[in-house]
Amino acid sequence: KIVILRLGHRPQRDKRITTHVGLTARAFGAEGMLLASEDKKLADNIADVSTRWGGDFYVKNDVSWKSEINKWKEDGGKVCHLSMYGINLPDAVPEIRQCDKLMIVVGAEKVPFEIYEMADWNVAVGNQPHSEVAAVAVTLDRIADTDPLRNEFKGGELTIVPEKCGKQVIDNR
């Protein structure tokens, strides 16, 4: 069970990137995303993708990050904060893999220092600056027991049939 906690989302500026964090989290096997800002439209857009393409991915809009982290830890969950300043991911993977209830925290603008203190792991996906989308994708791929690219998304309106060239989509409606 993996959820993403998205911090610092500014509805105008981060619309595309937060959408991509959510879609990437969904595609790579997270069960949902908690959004620590008010942006119902964005949450609805991601829910629409799930209706179209399957699976049960959810977005919880406008959460308080502090109470979500505290609740998660009270329920026995662990928290992995992704930051370029952290322990490099390959060194943390063996420990993180042992956890069956994981919250992955990603920021946008500067992340409050309290997050670093509350996290069980502060993990860098390589100690170079890049993107929360890339960080989420690589982390979910590296910590997975089975290949996330083989995930099946049940109940969608549309299913892609992989093609060498061209686009084939089955309409299940």
Ligand code: SAM
């Ligand atoms: N300047 C901000 C700061 O110092 O906190 C971070 C900006 S960065 C574009 C946004 C988010 O991407 C970060 O909060 C972090 O979650 C993620 N990120 C960027 N590079 C990363 C890296 N090398 N490893 C892990 N996460 C990274």
